[in-house]
Amino acid sequence: MACFSGTLVEGKSKLRYELQAKEVMMLTRPVEPIPLEPATSTEAQLNVRLDYRWLDVRNPKVSAVFQFESWLAQKFREYFRMNGFVEIFTPKIVAAGTEGGAEVFPVIYFGREAYLAQSPQFYKQMAVIAGLERVFEIGPVFRAEAHHTVKHLTEFHGLDIEMGFIEGPEDVMDILERFFRYLSKEAEGDESLKVVRQYYDLSLRVPDRVPRITIREAYEVLKERYNKELPYMEDLDPQAEKYLGDYALKEYDSDFIFVTEYPWKVRPFYTMRKEGEPEWTYGFDLLFRGLEIATGSQREHRYERLLINLRDKGMKPDRFQFYLNFFRHGAPPHGGAGLGLERIVKQYLNLENVREARLLPRDPERLVP
């Protein structure tokens, strides 16, 4: 690595300029030839690039991803603070997983069993109940699922929001929708994104009204337009998500679509069930170009109902007593959502793999560098 100083003059080279060096300072001398050429690093396979990430990211096209990610996180913070949300910082070492399932990483905490937080879910709700009213957090989340896909990481960054005194899940969707509209507008003119724009198309289709369809409507659309039949009351599969992304684009000129009123059986116990139709919920997903980037819902804020929900899920209330306690002294109607930072970046920049949107990705096999 070296530092050159001199005069930049016009030259005959491809770049049209050349530096007439007056001084060359050798900063450090490599101990071996470079294994990955920064200028062409993206021609190598992703796993090789990740092995030599410090070289790969010297490629301006790669570094642009992280400049954009930094910008995006900043805009998230900016937008929600602007709207009265308070940034919170919740523990990542926790006593229980959100659903109490096996998808958490166990850690030994002074001889006791603890886990790496798979979401700030419980604590952001607590913060709302505590009177912070509207909160958000940007923080790491951990998932111990052995996924081998282009959209899963075992460690990623969650963009979480939670808001109190809502009228319904629409309030949460409204603000998410507005956030992406804001993002799109900001991305258009931002000078700091100049380099990023050289490599990536930053235009976003966010119509005045982002489509919202119930999952029951989605079943119909899938069946009629795409000849894709999903079992009733089941979750969308990846192909279905892609179809719905296509549907949103063609029918609404939108990169986004909300799918609402998910079945109770595929949603966590803290989700509020639909009034009069307890088999359905006020839970929704947000699809961005056919990929789930956010999950949200109105939460159940009534203590007795939470107990019923837990029982219906076959879960032991005592394991979640610390969480249930939050609701013992009154809780406002509230709701929120969790978004995946890397997934948003992946979809926004049309990257092929979420790993590209993470400086040092962790997956079931990769632990270094």
Place this chain on the structure above:
RNA sequence: GCCGCGGUAGUACAGCCCGGCAUAGUAUGCGGGCCUGUCAAGCCCGUGACCCGGGUUCAAAUCCCGGCCGCGGCGCCA
């Protein structure tokens, strides 16, 4: 976790199906040279590899088994 495909120089590929006909090929990189205001390009020379462990066979990069790793899909999910 399950299924499919794969693992050959620093990198990207070919060869493997039909085992010996290979001193394992090509491109690029790297080292040197020629050429040339410089760089790049072009040309020449050189450098450097069969994932690991078993098995089959006279003979394995090539066939079989196991492991590890990689890619993708699924389940699941942000």
